[in-house]
Amino acid sequence: MNETRAQPDRIIELRGVSKRFGSQVVLNRVDLAVQRGSVTVIIGRSGTGKSVLLKHIVGLLRPDEGEVHYEGRRVDQFSERDFKAVRREVSFVFQLNALFDSMSVAENVAFPMQELWSGRRSRREIAELADQALEMVGMEGSQSKRPADLSGGEKKRVALARAIALDPPPKVILYDEPTAGLDPQRADVINKLIRKLQHEYHVTSVVVTHDMKSAREVGDRVLMLHDARFLADGTPEEVLVSKVDQVRRFVQGLAEPEDLASLTEE
Amino acid sequence: MTDLLGNFGRFCLFSLSAVLYAPATLGHPRGWARLVPQAFAIGTKSVPVIMLTGAFVGMVLVEQGWSQFDAANLSDRLGAIVNISVAAELGPVLAGVMLAGRVGGALTAELGTMNVTEQLLALRAMGTDPVHYLVTPRFLACVLLTPILTCYADVMGALGAWLVFAAVHGGDSTAYWKYTQEVVQIWDVGTGLVKAAFFGAAIGLIACYKGFHCRGGAQGVGRACTESFVASFIAILILDYFLNVVVNQFYLQAYGPRSLI
Numbered sequence: 285m286n287e288t289r290a291q292p293d294r295i296i297e298l299r300g301v302s303k304r305f306g307s308q309v310v311l312n313r314v315d316l317a318v319q320r321g322s323v324t325v326i327i328g329r330s331g332t333g334k335s336v337l338l339k340h341i342v343g344l345l346r347p348d349e350g351e352v353h354y355e356g357r358r359v360d361q362f363s364e365r366d367f368k369a370v371r372r373e374v375s376f377v378f379q380l381n382a383l384f385d386s387m388s389v390a391e392n393v394a395f396p397m398q399e400l401w402s403g404r405r406s407r408r409e410i411a412e413l414a415d416q417a418l419e420m421v422g423m424e425g426s427q428s429k430r431p432a433d434l435s436g437g438e439k440k441r442v443a444l445a446r447a448i449a450l451d452p453p454p455k456v457i458l459y460d461e462p463t464a465g466l467d468p469q470r471a472d473v474i475n476k477l478i479r480k481l482q483h484e485y486h487v488t489s490v491v492v493t494h495d496m497k498s499a500r501e502v503g504d505r506v507l508m509l510h511d512a513r514f515l516a517d518g519t520p521e522e523v524l525v526s527k528v529d530q531v532r533r534f535v536q537g538l539a540e541p542e543d544l545a546s547l548t549e550e
Numbered sequence: 551m552t553d554l555l556g557n558f559g560r561f562c563l564f565s566l567s568a569v570l571y572a573p574a575t576l577g578h579p580r581g582w583a584r585l586v587p588q589a590f591a592i593g594t595k596s597v598p599v600i601m602l603t604g605a606f607v608g609m610v611l612v613e614q615g616w617s618q619f620d621a622a623n624l625s626d627r628l629g630a631i632v633n634i635s636v637a638a639e640l641g642p643v644l645a646g647v648m649l650a651g652r653v654g655g656a657l658t659a660e661l662g663t664m665n666v667t668e669q670l671l672a673l674r675a676m677g678t679d680p681v682h683y684l685v686t687p688r689f690l691a692c693v694l695l696t697p698i699l700t701c702y703a704d705v706m707g708a709l710g711a712w713l714v715f716a717a718v719h720g721g722d723s724t725a726y727w728k729y730t731q732e733v734v735q736i737w738d739v740g741t742g743l744v745k746a747a748f749f750g751a752a753i754g755l756i757a758c759y760k761g762f763h764c765r766g767g768a769q770g771v772g773r774a775c776t777e778s779f780v781a782s783f784i785a786i787l788i789l790d791y792f793l794n795v796v797v798n799q800f801y802l803q804a805y806g807p808r809s810l811i
């Protein structure tokens with residue numbers, strides 16, 4: 285019944301995923317197929333469930349209905365233990381970074397590697413990989429700082445370094461707002477980094493962002509989540525010039541009239 | 551009511567998985583590397599306050615009992631009664647209560663903060679079980695450290711009691727130690743320490759559980775800390791009663807009844 289056809293090009297697939305919190309419907313029968321080696325960008329208004337969607341891919345949240353597939357296997361009913369295998373191939377950059385504040389920056393970045401390779405690679409080797417990753421995001425020299433002593437954008441970059449610092453890089457990287465809080469130049473570096481990982485290592489990425497420039501630059505495909513479903517789906521060129529009113533207004537950053545009502549009424 | 555039961559069920563499952571990871575933690579150098587700093591933090595935080603508590607409990611018991619025992623011409627035996635109370639009952643319970651406040655609150659705050667800042671999710675997302683990584687070392691540290699700290703309380707209790715007995719009331723020191731030695735058996739001290747280990751387990755598991763299941767930002771963490779202390783305190787008292795029932799049954803079966811005076 286739930287047989288998965290061999291579609292190795294689809295590395296991640298959500299089929300009819302629904303998620304509710306209490307009476308609030310966050311996702312309503314959402315379908316999403318992510319091609320291997322592609323960069324998929326998800327945009328949408330704040331609070332529409334983009335972060336919730338990403339969390340379903342690695343089992344941090346489980347769907348109320350529907351199926352999640354990874355590498356052709358249905359994973360949404362996996363136990364925590366079984367999910368481990370998936371999670372070791374998929375890195376997650378959290379929206380609020382989720383750096384371990386009991387550890388230094390270097391320890392944070394080294395942590396996933398230590399957990400993954402537990403003893404199979406030397407401390408030196410791991411430390412070098414961590415340094416390289418920090419250098420890629422422009423955070424060299426902060427190894428011994430504590431996350432609490434970093435600025436918002438610096439934290440974000442350490443979180444990015446933690447997600448990419450593997451050798452070879454992870455198969456899939458899920459970015460929840462990777463350029464939020466970064467200056468335009470740093471954001472550009474991160475965009476190029478996402479592209480470089482794709483071109484050189486064939487990393488599959490899913491990027492949630494509010495940054496339309498970033499969406500245009502990194503996305504092979506852009507989807508817009510609206511009212512618990514995908515409203516737009518296409519190449520950045522198509523979506524960013526969409527004629528659909530809600531998409532157009534979102535992309536151009538124009539407020540909806542009803543949201544302005546409370547400001548204008550006297 | 552069903553909510554309460556559901557919560558208790560979740561707590562039991564949580565505890566079970568923390569306990570099941572214990573062999574893996576104890577059998578691996580990396581497990582010890584997580585356990586030792588926890589044990590060190592608990593020990594250094596708690597030794598002075600536990601010693602102080604123990605000493606004053608011994609002192610006040612002698613102060614309270616002296617006039618009665620003296621009137622009955624039994625003052626020589628007072629030390630034995632005080633010390634058996636401390637070793638079997640007050641030492642473990644008070645050490646447990648002090649730890650619940652001193653350590654339990656800190657554990658809940660630490661893990662609760664990690665919870666609301668998604669650090670626990672980040673661990674899971676990396677394929678690391680936060681229970682294995684965070685809870686089991688803390689749980690084991692509490693189980694190991696509570697009996698050790700109880701020893702400090704017991705020793706300080708005996709010394710404090712002796713001080714008041716001999717220096718304040720002019721009791722006979724030789725008689726004090728002689729009767730103490732006669733009456734207080736290895737059994738009493740041992741069961742006290744076993745009880746302490748159970749209290750430590752309860753404190754560690756409750757504190758971690760409350761931290762893992764709090765929600766709602768800084769306020770939620772604060773509330774979880776209070777709940778953690780209250781729940782640990784109640785758990786200690788309830789466990790204490792039932793452990794005493796078991797221990798007494800055991801003693802009766804093995805050695806028969808005994809009289810202390």
Ligand SMILES: Nc1ncnc2c1ncn2[C@@H]1O[C@H](COP(=O)(O)OP(=O)(O)OP(=O)(O)O)[C@@H](O)[C@H]1O
Pocket residue numbers: 305310328329330331332333334335336337379
């Ligand atoms: N664990 C949870 N429990 C209850 N409600 C939740 C939970 N997680 C998310 N929600 C709700 O689901 C909705 C979507 O949240 P989500 O974090 O996915 O938004 P988002 O699209 O990522 O928004 P933003 O762009 O602001 O990050 C929100 O209304 C939020 O309140």
Ligand SMILES: [Mg+2]
Pocket residue numbers: 334335336379460
């Ligand atoms: Mg979000």
